[in-house]
Structures are given as structure tokens and as C-alpha cells.
Amino acid sequence: MPGQVCGEEIPAELCEQLIVEQPLIKIKLDVRKFGKPVTVIDGFPNNKDLLKHLARFFKTKLAAGGTYREDEGRIELQGDHRQRVRQILIEDLGVNPENIIVMS
Secondary structure, eight states, X not given: OHHHHBTTTBOHHHHHHHHHHOOOEEEEEEEXXXXXXXXXXXXXXSOHHHHHHHHHHHHHHHTOOEEEEXXXXXXXXXXXXXXXXXXXXXXXXXXXXXXXXXXX
């Protein structure tokens, strides 16, 4: 339920911004050096606070390392978490499933 995460782990005003703007979010897998998989979540607004809180939330929820790229509006997580990220976006953050694209 979106209300559980918003206000506790992510400030309510940042969650509100995410729901109001309804960005088209693309989730894809990138392979870095040494064949390491990286899940890239692209399409968030270029808001440093929002990206910072979302990156921390995903890293905690998925027990994975990662970072955010403020200039590009994206979050990078170590490992292949495409389906789990989609599920978290829908169930915990209340993002419309039609606004999420999972790329192979």
C-alpha cells in the first residue's frame, strides 16, 4: 500500500510528486565490466531529494548496492532486479502499471 512507504521511508511530498507527475519509467538490465549485471531504472524526475530517497529505499528493500544519477534522473542497482523493482513500484509506491516498461 503506498501510504505505508510514503511518510515513513520516503517523505510524503516526494511521493506525492511521483504520483502526480506519473512519469514513464523504464527498467532495463545493463552489463558492466567483468559481466556484472546492473538494473537501471530510468524516467524519474530530476529531483535530487526524490532520487536520493528512492535509491536508498530500493537498496534497502532489495539488499543491493546502487546509486542515483541526478543529471539523468535514473537509479542504478547492482544485480538483476527488474521484476522485483516493477513489483515494488506498483505495490509500495503506487505507480500505475501502464507507466512501467520492463526491457529485456
